[in-house]
Amino acid sequence: MxxxxxxxxxxxxxxxxxxxxxxxxxxxxxxxxxxxxxxxxxSPILDKIKPIILRLPYHSLVRKSLIKVDFVPNSIFSKLDVLLSNNLIVEDNDSWQLTKLGWYWYINITFWLMPEEDQRILKAFIAKKLGETGRFIAKKELMYI
Structure with missing residues (x-):
């Protein structure tokens, strides 16, 4: 939960x-x-990558022993490398962990680590909700990359 x-x-x-x-x-x-x-x-693959996508940003730490590496797409590891090179996470033999800077960007990290299809679905959901009255977010506040 x-x-x-x-x-x-x-x-x-x-x-x-x-x-x-x-x-x-x-x-x-x-x-x-x-x-x-x-x-x-x-998809069953989401259960395999969930510890990286959700646990890392929300709990700041993911132990590598929790990850079934053989099932994780290379694209996720490439994204982790980008996070490392931008000082958003640190890595040791046992884990990946958010840095203080990573804490500031945790929700963006969550979105960025998501598979592209999930990102597309979320973007479409947000775009649809922007048309409803009573929303407190303006289109100019959104930036899609």
Missing amino acids: HGFGVNPVSSIREHVITNFSNRNAYITAVNSKKMPVNVSKH
């Missing part, structure tokens, strides 16, 4: 479980002894 309450995300064995994002609907459902969730399926 990566969160709780209205917007948690759990990723377990090729599945992602999320609660409804509507807070009022969530509270009403929980008060009625219901647990509103969405379940979706994802």
Whole structure:
């Protein structure tokens, strides 16, 4: 589980479980002894790279012993090399760890480490949400690379 309450995300064995994002609907459902969730399926490779993509940015440390290296795409290791060369992470024999600078950029690191297809989906989701009223983000605040 990566969160709780209205917007948690759990990723377990090729599945992602999320609660409804509507807070009022969530509270009403929980008060009625219901647990509103969405379940979706994802590629098995995501379970292999999840410790790098999620644990490193959010917990600042990932032990290499947790990684099944044979299943991790080379593109992820190339991205780790870029993070190293830009002093966003440090590496030793046992782990990768965020630097202080990396802490400042942790959410961007999370996005950047994601597979390109997931980045595309997230960008499309954000673009769609920008059209809704009540959003506090302006298009000029977004930068896609």
